[in-house]
Amino acid sequence: MRIHAGRFTVRLAETVEDVAAAQRLRYKVFVEEMNAQTSPEDAKLRRERDEFDSYFDHLILIDNEAQHDDPLDYVAGVYRLLRGEVAAKQQGFYGESEYDLTKIKDYPRPTMELGRSCVGIDYRGGAAMHLLWTGLGNYVAEHDIEIMFGVASFHGADPAPLAEPLSYLHHNHLAPEDLRVRTRDEHFVPMDTVPVDQIKRASAMKQIPALIKAYIRLGGFVGEGAYVDHEFNTVDVCLLMDTSRMVNRYKEFYQRESRGATSRILG
Numbered sequence: 673m674r675i676h677a678g679r680f681t682v683r684l685a686e687t688v689e690d691v692a693a694a695q696r697l698r699y700k701v702f703v704e705e706m707n708a709q710t711s712p713e714d715a716k717l718r719r720e721r722d723e724f725d726s727y728f729d730h731l732i733l734i735d736n737e738a739q740h741d742d743p744l745d746y747v748a749g750v751y752r753l754l755r756g757e758v759a760a761k762q763q764g765f766y767g768e769s770e771y772d773l774t775k776i777k778d779y780p781r782p783t784m785e786l787g788r789s790c791v792g793i794d795y796r797g798g799a800a801m802h803l804l805w806t807g808l809g810n811y812v813a814e815h816d817i818e819i820m821f822g823v824a825s826f827h828g829a830d831p832a833p834l835a836e837p838l839s840y841l842h843h844n845h846l847a848p849e850d851l852r853v854r855t856r857d858e859h860f861v862p863m864d865t866v867p868v869d870q871i872k873r874a875s876a877m878k879q880i881p882a883l884i885k886a887y888i889r890l891g892g893f894v895g896e897g898a899y900v901d902h903e904f905n906t907v908d909v910c911l912l913m914d915t916s917r918m919v920n921r922y923k924e925f926y927q928r929e930s931r932g933a934t935s936r937i938l939g
Contacts, residue, residue, distance in 0.1 A: 673810050675803065679737040680748070682807035685730035693747040694730045694788075695719035701790040706827060708904040719744075720788075727762045728752035728787070731807050733800055749791040749800045751808060755815060756783035767823050770899040771853045771910050779819055779851075784812070786822030789883060805886075812915050819851065820913045823899075824884045825906035831861050831898055834907055838898055839866035840876035841884075841909060847893035851912050855897030863898050863909070887911045 675682040685691050698720035702708040714721060733749030740746060756776070759765045765773055765785045776783055786808075791800045812820065826834050842863035846852065855861065877885065895910035 673807065673814060675807055675810065677799070677803055677806075679735055680799070680803055681734045681736060682803050683732065683734070684811075685732055689744070690732060690747075691725060691730055692719060693744045694732055694750040694752070695721045695725070696742075696744040697747045697750055697792055698788055698790060700792065702788075702904060705793070706905055708906075709902075722766075724754070724763070724766045724787075725752070727758060728754045729811070731804065731811065733791070733795075733804050733807075735795070747792075748795045749804045750788065751786060751804055752788045753808075753811060754785040754787070755817070756785075759785065767821070767910065770823060770855060770859060770901070770908060771895060772856055773853055775851060775853055776819070776821060776912075781818040782816055783819040783821065784815070784817045786820060789822075789824075801883075801886075817915055820915050821853070822911060823908045824881070824887065824911045825901070825904065825908050826879075826881060826884075827906060829900050829902050829905050829907065831900060831907045834879065834898075835865045836871055837876045837879040838863040838907075838909070839868075840871050840873065841880070841888075841894045842896075843868040843871065845888055845892070845894050847895055847912050851893065853895040853910050853912070855895070855899050855910075859899050861898040861900060861907070863894070863896070884909070884911065887913060 673684060685694060696719055699710070699714070699718045702720050703710050708720070710720065729752065731751040731753060732747045734746055735748045738746065738748070754765065765776070766787055767773060767785060791804070826837070831838065890913060892911050892913040895912065899908040901908050
């Protein structure tokens with residue numbers, strides 16, 4: 673799978689160097705920008721990596737016109753993708769350390785876990801994330817994925833200041849029972865601490881990260897409970913989506929584009 677759009681190319685990582693370049697971008701975003709913890713070895717290499725990387729497919733966005741001194745600096749955006757059938761043959765899903773994913777593992781339709789999504793600082797607010805999502809849509813169609821899920825994060829490891837946006841997500845976008853994964857009991861952080869009638873939608877939405885809003889606009893849901901990830905300095909929620917909803921929204925988007933509309937569903 674390969675998509676060319678102007679100066680950009682979206683494709684799967686094909687080499688060890690591609691994966692290393694994806695890990696370099698992840699290091700810049702998660703460690704250097706967001707203050708995630710890392711090992712001395714990874715800090716020396718300036719790569720954010722874990723034992724799951726060898727099992728995931730890595731969807732990468734490349735700026736073909738970018739000038740860089742470091743040979744690993746050619747990746748501008750990344751997603752890593754793990755199909756349920758692959759997870760079952762390997763060591764399971766990454767998110768199992770945070771969430772009870774029994775409902776996903778037992779689900780009768782093809783599933784896929786998303787993770788480590790990020791875009792370089794010079795590419796935010798433009799077409800980069802949209803192009804990654806286009807590549808993601810192609811991957812979903814190619815593998816007949818029907819349920820997509822993954823951990824998405826609020827910056828900072830204190831859930832108290834996030835009470836309103838977390839409560840908004842719980843009250844308005846809680847997953848249906850058959851998909852409602854739950855934070856593991858030993859890590860469970862309630863998301864419904866603010867009563868629904870006390871939530872101001874505008875202020876709640878302002879605090880929700882753009883990626884989470886994008887999933888919600890495409891018909892996504894959240895699992896029950898949040899998780900505080902002290903290593904990554906984040907508060908996490910589990911996002912889930914029936915991909916048929918995403919496909920339909922993308923069809924609407926491309927129909928609007930063909931008519932000259934400029935609004936984008938991903939905001």
